[in-house]
Amino acid sequence: MKKTAWAPVNLALIKYWGKTDDKLRLPANSSFSINLSNLFTITTVEFSSVYKRDYVIIDGEKKEKAIERVRQHLDLIRKLSGKNFFAKVVSQNNFPQGTGIASSASGFAALTLAATKALNLNLSEKELSIIARLGSGSAGRSIPDGFVEWKKTDKSDDSFSYSFFSQDYWPQLRVATLILETKEKKVSSTEGHRLAPTSPFFSQRIGLIDEKIKQLKESIKKRNFQQFGTIIEQEALEMHAVILTSTPPIFYWSAKTVELIKEIWQWRELELVKIYFTLDAGPNLHLFYLTKDEKKVIRKLQKLIKDTDKIIISKVSRGAHLINNHLS
Ligand code: PMV
Numbered sequence: 001m002k003k004t005a006w007a008p009v010n011l012a013l014i015k016y017w018g019k020t021d022d023k024l025r026l027p028a029n030s031s032f033s034i035n036l037s038n039l040f041t042i043t044t045v046e047f048s049s050v051y052k053r054d055y056v057i058i059d060g061e062k063k064e065k066a067i068e069r070v071r072q073h074l075d076l077i078r079k080l081s082g083k084n085f086f087a088k089v090v091s092q093n094n095f096p097q098g099t100g101i102a103s104s105a106s107g108f109a110a111l112t113l114a115a116t117k118a119l120n121l122n123l124s125e126k127e128l129s130i131i132a133r134l135g136s137g138s139a140g141r142s143i144p145d146g147f148v149e150w151k152k153t154d155k156s157d158d159s160f161s162y163s164f165f166s167q168d169y170w171p172q173l174r175v176a177t178l179i180l181e182t183k184e185k186k187v188s189s190t191e192g193h194r195l196a197p198t199s200p201f202f203s204q205r206i207g208l209i210d211e212k213i214k215q216l217k218e219s220i221k222k223r224n225f226q227q228f229g230t231i232i233e234q235e236a237l238e239m240h241a242v243i244l245t246s247t248p249p250i251f252y253w254s255a256k257t258v259e260l261i262k263e264i265w266q267w268r269e270l271e272l273v274k275i276y277f278t279l280d281a282g283p284n285l286h287l288f289y290l291t292k293d294e295k296k297v298i299r300k301l302q303k304l305i306k307d308t309d310k311i312i313i314s315k316v317s318r319g320a321h322l323i324n325n326h327l328s
Pocket of ligand 1: 011012014015016017031102104136137138139189190193280281
């Protein structure tokens with residue numbers, strides 16, 4: 001009754017910001033993401049009658065806050081299977097703690113797949129995505145492969161993500177994730193989602209999302225990098241406009257974030273290199289470029305970020321899947 005799953009971090013191109021149901025984690029708007037090949041979680045789950053309680057080890061440590069959420073998620077899966085064994089969960093992120101990269105999406109996707117398989121539940125991708133979403137909203141998007149859509153709906157049983165294009169659809173696309181800050185952010189995304197409707201721009205943003213997703217899909221279909229980049233940058237800034245104008249306001253950027261954004265705009269203006277950015281609820285930037293520009297991009301970034309460990313390059317990847325190498 002032991003299984004191990006691999007799941008990627010997913011990066012939203014059209015962001016989920018605001019919920020219609022906190023507990024069920026139903027989003028106020030549809031979103032669209034890609035899975036990142038080089039940022040991931042591996043989780044081993046073993047259920048056994050030998051265990052007298054759940055044991056949870058994340059990145060080699062017992063983390064009390066995270067452990068409670070993992071336990072609740074295991075309870076949900078135990079209830080579904082009708083089996084009542086305790087579990088040992090060992091989970092490892094390939095990115096160091098405190099990088100500001102959220103591990104909850106990849107973490108809950110890997111946990112969902114490993115735990116359901118370990119209990120012999122044979123669930124569809126849709127069902128796995130729904131269960132992962134109940135653990136952490138955007139985790140549902142780390143289950144399917146490649147480019148992924150999560151449509152807004154008011155029913156929990158319909159709120160799942162699915163693959164829109166496979167991971168191989170646009171092989172030239174790359175993402176450089178820049179770790180600009182390592183401090184934990186002051187306002188969690190859970191709190192940010194809750195405050196979103198207090199922004200005067202929130203409803204306007206929601207009204208624009210479906211058209212934006214349509215245009216984004218068209219740009220990917222045609223592999224039109226300029227159109228793709230323009231949409232994702234504008235979208236990230238729109239989400240931050242809502243974040244900045246919530247009551248109380250939230251400001252996730254650092255001075256380095258602003259410096260880099262200005263550089264990127266200048267590189268494009270001077271036609272030095274085509275890079276487009278997006279960023280989530282934090283200061284770190286994710287930069288998109290095409291493989292033909294990779295050398296130039298790395299050279300330019302290394303001038304600004306001396307520590308090369310802080311530049312993580314990914315392709316678009318598969319979603320969650322089982323692997324044979326157990327962590328314990
Ligand atoms: O799943 P959460 O609660 O961590 O929210 C994710 C929020 C953003 O990363 C900012 C956007 C997104 O769609 O992933």
